[in-house]
Amino acid sequence: MRSKSITFELITQVIKLWETGQITVEQAIGKILLWLRTHDRRLTKLEAQHPSPNLSQ
Numbered sequence: 001m002r003s004k005s006i007t008f009e010l011i012t013q014v015i016k017l018w019e020t021g022q023i024t025v026e027q028a029i030g031k032i033l034l035w036l037r038t039h040d041r042r043l044t045k046l047e048a049q050h051p052s053p054n055l056s057q
Helices: 002-019 025-049
Strands: none
Touching: 002 025
């Protein structure tokens, strides 16, 4: 549940920066994509360290 909160907070912060003209829409999208890429790498690393059991067996 914490991850959803962090995601919401990040997106809200980026939108506020864009709405106030502090960043462009391209920068906002870039920030979100960078965060998603970082999050995906962390998840991939965790999955490699702790593989889930194969449920198809």
